[in-house]
Amino acid sequence: MATVNELLDRVQDLPALPGPALRIINILNNPDTDLNEVERIIKTDEAIAMTVLRYANSARYGRPGRTFSLRESIARLGTKTLMKIALQCQICPMFSQTGTSYGLQLGAMQRGSLAGAIAAEEIARDLELEPELCFLGALLRDVGKIVLDMFATPEEMAEAASYSDTSASFLQIEEQVFGANHAEIGAELASRWNLPERIIEAIRRHHSPQPPGEEFNDPVCDVVHAADVICLWTGIATGFDGLQYPLAAHVRDGILGTRDRAEYYMTNMWARLTEAEAEMNADTAKGMTA
Amino acid sequence: MATAAATYTKPATDGKIVVGVADMAVTNDPTAFLVTYALGSCIGVTVYDPVAKIGGLLHFMLPSSKIRKGQDDSNPLMFADTGVPLLFKSVGNLGAVRNRLIVCAAGGAEVLTNDGHFKIGSRNRTILRKLFWKNNILLSADETGGSISRTLTMNMSDGSITVRSKGKESVLWPQ
Numbered sequence: 001m002a003t004v005n006e007l008l009d010r011v012q013d014l015p016a017l018p019g020p021a022l023r024i025i026n027i028l029n030n031p032d033t034d035l036n037e038v039e040r041i042i043k044t045d046e047a048i049a050m051t052v053l054r055y056a057n058s059a060r061y062g063r064p065g066r067t068f069s070l071r072e073s074i075a076r077l078g079t080k081t082l083m084k085i086a087l088q089c090q091i092c093p094m095f096s097q098t099g100t101s102y103g104l105q106l107g108a109m110q111r112g113s114l115a116g117a118i119a120a121e122e123i124a125r126d127l128e129l130e131p132e133l134c135f136l137g138a139l140l141r142d143v144g145k146i147v148l149d150m151f152a153t154p155e156e157m158a159e160a161a162s163y164s165d166t167s168a169s170f171l172q173i174e175e176q177v178f179g180a181n182h183a184e185i186g187a188e189l190a191s192r193w194n195l196p197e198r199i200i201e202a203i204r205r206h207h208s209p210q211p212p213g214e215e216f217n218d219p220v221c222d223v224v225h226a227a228d229v230i231c232l233w234t235g236i237a238t239g240f241d242g243l244q245y246p247l248a249a250h251v252r253d254g255i256l257g258t259r260d261r262a263e264y265y266m267t268n269m270w271a272r273l274t275e276a277e278a279e280m281n282a283d284t285a286k287g288m289t290a
Numbered sequence: 291m292a293t294a295a296a297t298y299t300k301p302a303t304d305g306k307i308v309v310g311v312a313d314m315a316v317t318n319d320p321t322a323f324l325v326t327y328a329l330g331s332c333i334g335v336t337v338y339d340p341v342a343k344i345g346g347l348l349h350f351m352l353p354s355s356k357i358r359k360g361q362d363d364s365n366p367l368m369f370a371d372t373g374v375p376l377l378f379k380s381v382g383n384l385g386a387v388r389n390r391l392i393v394c395a396a397g398g399a400e401v402l403t404n405d406g407h408f409k410i411g412s413r414n415r416t417i418l419r420k421l422f423w424k425n426n427i428l429l430s431a432d433e434t435g436g437s438i439s440r441t442l443t444m445n446m447s448d449g450s451i452t453v454r455s456k457g458k459e460s461v462l463w464p465q
Contacts, residue, residue: 154457158456231400234330239328243402270351
């Protein structure tokens, strides 16, 4: 059975994290960095600059009858929002051409990445955790599926899913078929990109966060897990794997807590996702949710 | 072909009218297919009048609209208690006759373990049954529960319903 590294070594064209995203992540991970660097990255990347302009002039941030220039937009949005926009703009498209082996239409994984990030950011704000870090961890949580998508056809994945025990976690099914699951593969990929350890662990543990008191417990992992479950309930980017993942007891009883809170996160995520897609003018029309 | 009588009529693209999450479509176009993808804990409800060939599909997310009461962005199609009445009203506006309607449902799945008190899929199924029971509506066919994601399609030419999950398609109605 192949190890995670052997699997990754077999891939000719491993997904690469865009340079500007890496630079932003380094800034996020190093509070002493000069924040003007964010502005420089935005000004030198046309795609990010265009997105920043769209955001600053959107219904949410703009002002009727007034169009803001890039310089004004940067000043209006603030560094943290700019970092978030830049990460979203760079990372979401990595998911745009993947997911077919999971029975998803193109665009569904991209939407799932953003939906999880939005939910994670909201939960982190409520918990007064690190919203940008949780946003990033959730954006990247399913990056391992991009790799597994290269190994299987939809027919092979559907067959594995059909003949498996439906009470088993889909992670186990991936392990049986590929030798590793998408969470482990994603974590190893993030490690090869030299991402911060907390992001690597959030990817590795987004379906299995460790409870408090255990080694590797990190509230960031808990938040990313909660955000992932919110997406599963909503059906976003659920393919052959469906909802075949567990909900960790400490996240169920802690972060999600009550029905009202869980349902509020679902409805809020959905409202903000549709708003963000309109702002991004993304190609993730609702027909691509499967 | 759809008339402007109802708010939720949408034109078909490549023969398909795609219904998103917290969304609905009604039509009287017999050549169209109403489809909704990736039903997780959400439920897709279809109604079809076989005589008038008028039908509709609602994809609701949660049982009760109370959760977003008073919010500016509240969407009635997000919830069973507000979405289902709108579905029946909208097909009625197009000319469907209520006692001829064939009603089907799919979705309402749960995550694997430890869902505990949330049981979103199960509560979605319960409220739907209560709503139908209160209003004397018979559910002709349903496929709900489990941990699978489902795609629900209604063929407007004859009202037949198919459910696709794990790459396999099955006919939900007629049984």
